[in-house]
Amino acid sequence: MSIHVTHRESWLALVWTHLQKDLRIEWRSWQAVTSMLFYALLVVVLFSIAFDPTLEVSRQIAGGVLCVATMFASVSLLNQAWARETRHQVIDALRMTPADGAALFFAKVLTNFFFVCIVQVVLGPVFFIFYNLHPLGDTWLLAIVIPLGTWALVANGTFFAAMSLRCKSRDLLLPLILFPIFLPALLAMVLSVKTILTGDGSDPHLLWIKMLAGYDIIFMTVSLLLFDTVLQAE
Amino acid sequence: MKKLLVSVSVLVTVALMIWGYYQAMYAAPMEATMGDVQRIFYYHVPNAMLAFLFFAISFLASLVYLATRRSNAPVAQAADAWALAGAEVGVIFCTVVLTTGPLWGRPVWGIWWTWDARLTTTLVLWLIYVSYLLLRKFAAGPQMQTLAAVLAVFGALDVPIVYMANRWWRTQHPAPVFGGGDDSGIKDPHMLAAFGWNVLSWAVWGLLILVFRVYVERRQQKIENARAAAALAAE
Incomplete structure (x- = not known):
């Protein structure tokens, strides 16, 4: 059983310690980010070649391609995030510490979120060039939609990667x-990106963005509550 | 005594299924606009209702497992067997729904499939529970039960979100037959009878399979426990 750290500062300090460690490992190798970036780039290029979209079609499908490319590419990153901890039984050591597992999870989510954001910042311009995009809607909304959708992907992905950590063929699972x-x-991410790019005004009340935010809050809460159960599952 | 009980319940179930088939295919009158193809409804809707029931059983059993796994191991083990059985039988029923739906949709809507609220929700539900069963296959040892129960909680949270998402999006599926509005409900008593008999017969069939599955899983747990105990004793 984990002993919950009651002091708020110490929980954040714990998160900060995990975060520093993960960032430092990545800083020294650049393995996860570069492989993910190249993978995402390949998906974008493959879709572009496979569909050879015209200008109007590009606007319709670009949101979907961007989301799916990020989704596929994140899987390799998410698997590596926990696979690193299995070397030298670090994960077992973490399980034995009295520290709250949720802090470990939260730090991992933050790190992964940061990495995926780097990839998106690099990929974004390339994407706009390849698909000749001229957004017709409120482009600034992308700055809300993309991080929210990425957070949903990364938070759930980090949680499930921890779940599949000790399973057979975890990369597949x-x-x-x-x-x-x-x-x-x-669905919410793709439709709101599509609305922004085409400017068709099909979502005047920003329902999809609200839904995305709700999804993030619900699943993040449940993940934080259940993470210790998963970490300590035996 | 147990054998007799099992035989009687199997016989009753088969008799009910035959009676339900007769009701749906011969006793119920032909529907005015859709014709004979409407008879799929007598299978499609009961199966959908029961699929949700079995998934609910699985979800509740998963919650019981998570709550009792440290404090009351026998209850937790029983709950795990119910969670697994509920998910498996639910996937079977859901598969029937997803098969009969397009069969009806093709002649009536002119398309096999559309991304509509109920269709998408049902498909996502099916995908989630198939992934649940896959997780149970991939994960090894006792931790598997905990991981599966956690995934069941996530799946149960997901379904209402998908449903709401699709309601905002678009809908083509017929409005609910019961409780949908003033015009809803089956007016013809023969149709209502055929529908009722099919709900009953499929429910009895599903529950019978569910109980069998739980029984088999409990046996399996006993075998595994005995093996673990033997391995400990040998050391």
């Missing part, structure tokens, strides 16, 4: 359990 749960967020 993660997308199998993550994608069905992620579907509503994907």
